[in-house]
Amino acid sequence: MxxxxxxxxxxxxxxxxxxxxxxxxxxxxxxxxxxxxxxxxxxxxxxxxxxxxxxxxxxxxxxxxxxxxxxxxxxxxxxxxxxxxxxxxxxxxxxxxxxxxxxxxxxGACYIDARRCEFLNVTQGDRSVAEYEAKFLRLSHYTRGMVASEYERCVRFEEGLWDNLRVLIAPQREQEFSILVEKAKIAKKVKCAERQNRDREMGKNKRI
Structure with a gap:
């Protein structure tokens, strides 16, 4: 061994x-x-x-x-x-x-075809960006020839992000996947901070 x-x-x-x-x-x-x-x-x-x-x-x-x-x-x-x-x-x-x-x-071909179909439909859903990235990469192993370039992989990943994250990132047209993922994680943190600030403001208004 x-x-x-x-x-x-x-x-x-x-x-x-x-x-x-x-x-x-x-x-x-x-x-x-x-x-x-x-x-x-x-x-x-x-x-x-x-x-x-x-x-x-x-x-x-x-x-x-x-x-x-x-x-x-x-x-x-x-x-x-x-x-x-x-x-x-x-x-x-x-x-x-x-x-x-x-x-x-x-x-087997049937299993690979099913994973390819799953890849085409995978979205962030209720996952964190890191969890979405992990599933995206796992399924991408079955998509040989479907995503021909790094840029196409970035576009496909963006399409599955939450709308409020995608609108922040997509206009930048990032072409390097690892950088795109980091930007998505940062955008998620920004959105969480904004929501927390709103919640605090609402709490203050209720006490007044």
Whole structure:
């Protein structure tokens, strides 16, 4: 198990570095995937998403992401990957290729289509901006090709925000997603402060 976890990082930096990577992976609960057929599609989808999140936290390259994901496969799932690898040109064996094939094998087209539909209809609703961002990003993993650019992703995120937040942010036409999210969080704080001020003023007027 230790060797498997060390390979996820795709690094060879000595015992101290390997221990720190292993501890990080364990704290993020990286697990082996055996490809058991009765595993629910949402569990498999979460497996792909959580693995990507962990290796992102470790600042891995795309090559290391692929190596890390493959190192978490065992039994039937690992045999599946060997078969795919043998029948694929080496220059096509990328992280994106792996995700696409893995989801096609273990998640299924119907589940992916349902998540894409959910992505197109997701809104902030009763969520905080951070909670909305988390769901938006989780669903976006199933929308390959639907949101072609960073700007289009920003526009889609804006469309799902509360109206009173969107009117403050949309005119700025932000094109960087992380900055857009921070602006939305700031706008939410401003609106909360305004509401609190109004409530205090109303309370004062009632006492007069």
């Amino acid at each position: 230790l060797r498997i976890l060390e390979r996820v990082a795709g690094l060879n930096t000595g015992s101290k570095g390997r221990r720190s990577v292993t501890e990080r992976l364990r704290s993020n609960k990286a697990k082996l995937f055996r490809g058991v057929t009765e595993v629910a599609p949402n569990v498999v989808g979460y497996c792909v998403w959580s693995t990507e999140r962990i290796v992102d936290d470790l600042n891995c390259t795309l090559e290391h992401k692929l190596k890390g994901a493959v190192s978490l496969l065992s039994d039937e799932a690992y045999q599946w990957w060997l078969t795919v690898k043998e029948g694929t040109q080496p220059d096509r064996l990328s992280w994106e290729f792996f995700k696409s094939d893995f989801q096609g094998k273990y998640v």
